[in-house]
Amino acid sequence: MTQLKIAVAGASGRMGRMLIEAIAAAPDAVLAGALDVAGSPFVGQDAGAFSGQLTGVTIESDLARALGDADCLIDFTRPEGTLAHLAFCAANNVKIVIGTTGFDDAGKAAIAAAAESIAVVFAPNMSVGVNVTLKLLEMAAKSFNEGYDIEIIEAHHRHKVDAPSGTALKMGEVIAGALGRDLKQCAVYGREGVTGERDPSTIGFATVRGGDIVGDHTVLFAGTGERIEITHKSSSRVTYAHGALRGARFIADKASGLYDMQDVLSLKG
Ligand SMILES: NC(=O)C1=CN([C@@H]2O[C@H](COP(=O)(O)OP(=O)(O)OC[C@H]3O[C@@H](n4cnc5c(N)ncnc54)[C@H](OP(=O)(O)O)[C@@H]3O)[C@@H](O)[C@H]2O)C=CC1
Ligand SMILES: O=C(O)C1=N[C@H](C(=O)O)C[C@H](O)C1
Secondary structure, three states: OOOEEEEEEOOOOHHHHHHHHHHHHOOOEEEEEEEOOOOOOOOOOEOOHHHOOOOOOEEEOOHHHHHOOOOEEEEOOOHHHHHHHHHHHHHHOOEEEEOOOOOOHHHHHHHHHHOOOOEEEEOOOOOHHHHHHHHHHHHHHHHOOOOOEEEEEEEEOOOOOOOOOHHHHHHHHHHHHHOOOOHHHHEEEOOOOOOOOOOOOOEEEEEEEOOOOOEEEEEEEEOOOOEEEEEEEEOOOHHHHHHHHHHHHHOOOOOOEEEOHHHHOOOOO
16 A cells, blocks of 8 residues: 655644644554744654654654655644745645634635645644534525524634634634625624624624633524524544545645545535
């Protein structure tokens, strides 16, 4: 069996470590490189040292050295890091799976542009459960298109730096799309003070941060006399890591193109 050679960016991060374990356990993949930021105390260490399962791959801060002869980079870092890695991947014909969240419109445009020359999987949530939930939300939004107020509530660990979560924003986009609305026009991000009555055309977002919550998302459809809640709760990051690996397998035979997890999981259409 030919193994997929995968490099991991953010190798010492929460997701980076989960990915290194997932790759080590996958018979069809091999860790080909590990990258972290210059100055990180983990640069120079074996990528598996955190778990005691040595990989023989040293964490590098130099992108070219970290990528080596990798077929694909899996990147869960920060937007500025991912965009720098993406430019290198595009210039060197390396595929990329992007799990990082918090991109602005220019960042998303840069990802779309890179996908003209390399294959890219880009999704704010790689779990099967969340991606099936997106389909449920599309269906629910079409049915609750009148008389139901829509609020998206998300909760994550205390270390998360972006809000609302990429998943919550994606849920908002899917719901707005199903209702023929533009999320940019109808999103309300938090409320304070004398807000006035709720505008029924809005989609509200509420963010909770605390402790070690892996990732909870609830969409509330609040009508008169009833409420419907669609909730997804992650209890382990392993689902994201397995999804990212599925993404890497999905683009292994693709020369270019921008894909998301709905493509990877055949959920479109
Ligand atoms: N799509 C999905 O399914 C999921 C997406 N995510 C997203 O993935 C990202 C990472 O999450 P998580 O692993 O929890 O975060 P962590 O902070 O645990 O890890 C981030 C890693 O990236 C490194 N890093 C930080 N800044 C940069 C930079 N500018 N350039 C390159 N590397 C950098 C960090 O190094 P150092 O620690 O030295 O700063 C660290 O190794 C977030 O955007 C998160 O929202 C998370 C889970 C699932
Ligand atoms: O930062 C996290 O942890 C997560 N980030 C992603 C997001 O912003 O939606 C996915 C998941 O919720 C975990």
